Amino acid sequence: MTDTARAVRFDAYGDVDVLEVREVEVPPPSRGEVQVRVRAAGINPGESIIRSGGYHSRLPGTFPSGEGSDLAGVVSAVGEDAGDWRVGDEVLGWTDRRGSHAELVTVPADHLVRKPAAVPFEVAGALYVxxxxxxxxxxxxxxxxxxxxxxxxxxxxxxxxxxxxxxxxxxxxxxxxxxxxxxxxxxxxxxxxxxxxxxxxxxxxxxxxxxxxxxxxxxxxxxxxxxxxxxxxxxxxxxxxxxxxxxxxxxxxxxxSASSAETVAFLADLVARGELRVEIAATYPLEQVREAFTRVERRHTRGKIVLVP
Ligand SMILES: NC(=O)c1ccc[n+]([C@@H]2O[C@H](COP(=O)([O-])OP(=O)(O)OC[C@H]3O[C@@H](n4cnc5c(N)ncnc54)[C@H](OP(=O)(O)O)[C@@H]3O)[C@@H](O)[C@H]2O)c1
Missing domain, CATH: 3.40.50.720 (NAD(P)-binding Rossmann-like Domain)
Structure with a gap:
């Protein structure tokens, strides 16, 4: 069944004010895919560069565009042949399809790892990029x-x-x-x-x-x-x-060069064991995505800023 969910979208390159939160359709996960209800999604300076068109020659945008790679959340639907994932599993990982700044995101099953209980969602959702x-x-x-x-x-x-x-x-x-x-x-x-x-x-x-x-x-x-x-x-x-x-x-x-489930699991495990500290400077609801990026673009963030849809 196709769901609807709120997601960040923009229709043209520009400043933070091109960012909007819209209700979008989310089809069920295809074979090998898992749908995640996002609890936290980190934001990164590179997303500002993409949104402003600065990477157009290397990573051209298609519009309307979503954004965001980092994610942590709870599995909400599992496609066929998507491994051992079950609805309700707590996970972290990433999407390569510009789309984690959203309530729901669908990713290949091998882009997720289990979230250790000791790692808060905000930290888990900030780890990938x-x-x-x-x-x-x-x-x-x-x-x-x-x-x-x-x-x-x-x-x-x-x-x-x-x-x-x-x-x-x-x-x-x-x-x-x-x-x-x-x-x-x-x-x-x-x-x-x-x-x-x-x-x-x-x-x-x-x-x-x-x-x-x-x-x-x-x-x-x-x-x-x-x-x-x-x-x-x-x-x-x-x-x-x-x-x-x-x-x-x-x-x-x-x-x-380091993008893999192994890397994400390695980092999450270090955090869970108290051997890596990832400071969360602030969290913002999805509706405040413009404010969140405005703060990131000042380039004085200690640690990470995270959206909490
Ligand atoms: N190639 C890749 O795969 C990849 C992936 C992710 C990010 N990146 C890039 O890596 C860079 C770092 O990203 P980030 O997410 O850590 O955030 P960032 O916003 O670039 O860095 C924030 C930090 O920069 C410090 N800073 C500000 N002015 C400085 C200066 N003149 N000299 C030294 N430090 C200064 C700030 O510390 P103070 O507040 O103390 O000034 C703040 O803690 C960005 O350019 C990003 O685009 C590349």
Whole structure:
């Protein structure tokens, strides 16, 4: 039976004001698919870039467009041959079809994993994009015990997870963030340093023997800074400065290279065991999707902002 549900839609590229919440038809899940009633769906800066048309040449939009990849919720219908999923199962995962900012979403059965009871829906629904990006980036620079890793945007969704994963690998982690986030980062075992004119000197004072690897989760010059610090290109990974990818071996691995149910399960398990902290800065109901993106677009989110349909 076809259901109806509220979902975020937009009809043309533009600012947050193109975003609307509409009642849409949701057909039953096809073979191999599972329908999820969304309890939480993270939002990501890349969705703003898609919505504004900034990725048109790489990821062209079709309209009306939905949006959103991250999701956590409760299974509400199961198609044929969709594995062991049962209505009522608590899950997290993702959709590749721009559609998790909605009350209902239908995904391939292998895009879901079971939500550990200890992981709140808000956190589970924020894990996929930022978590997979962090896993991809940290894997690419391969931190070793005793090395020093610099992470830019360390208080953000991607940066805070990347920094914690680099710590878990045994590295010392220096995280670039503004002063209000420093105590919080210290609580995660990350040594904070403030961005600004003195950044390079401040890093050199903190790490007089040098920085071994850099994860750039902010863009705007951190790859250049990494080079100035003497970090070899292959040990620099940028999640956003795509013009730098490939130059001198700089890597651009992110969510794409780590996107899998295994990655999502790995991250959820770390959270459940208290070994990974994912801060939820705020939650917004679906109707306030414009306000939620307005806040994300200020680029000072600590951790994640999540829609709770
Ligand atoms: N390639 C991929 O697969 C992939 C996937 C996901 C995201 N991304 C990209 O990764 C980047 C990070 O995303 P995000 O979700 O973590 O959110 P974000 O909004 O880009 O980052 C928020 C953080 O940036 C920090 N920040 C602001 N100005 C800064 C500066 N000048 N220097 C260093 N940090 C600064 C803020 O900390 P303060 O408040 O302390 O300033 C805040 O905590 C984005 O560019 C996003 O598009 C790429």
């Amino acid at each position: 930022a978590g997979a990006a962090a896993v991809g980036a940290v894997r690419a620079v391969d931190p070793q015990p005793g090395e020093t890793v610099l992470v830019s945007g360390a208080a953000g969704g991607v940066g805070s997870i990347a920094a914690q994963l680099a710590r878990r690998a045994g590295a010392r982690v220096i995280g670039v963030a503004s002063a209000p986030n420093h105590a919080w980062l210290r609580g995660l075992g990350i040594e904070p340093v403030a961005y600004g004119d003195d950044l390079r000197d401040a890093i050199e004072r903190l790490a007089p023997d040098g920085v071994d690897a850099v994860v750039d989760a902010f863009g705007g010059g951190y790859v250049a800074l990494a080079r100035e610090l003497g970090v070899p290109g292959p040990r620099i990974d940028t999640l956003i400065d795509f013009a730098e990818v490939g130059v001198g071996g700089v890597q651009g691995e992110g969510a794409g």
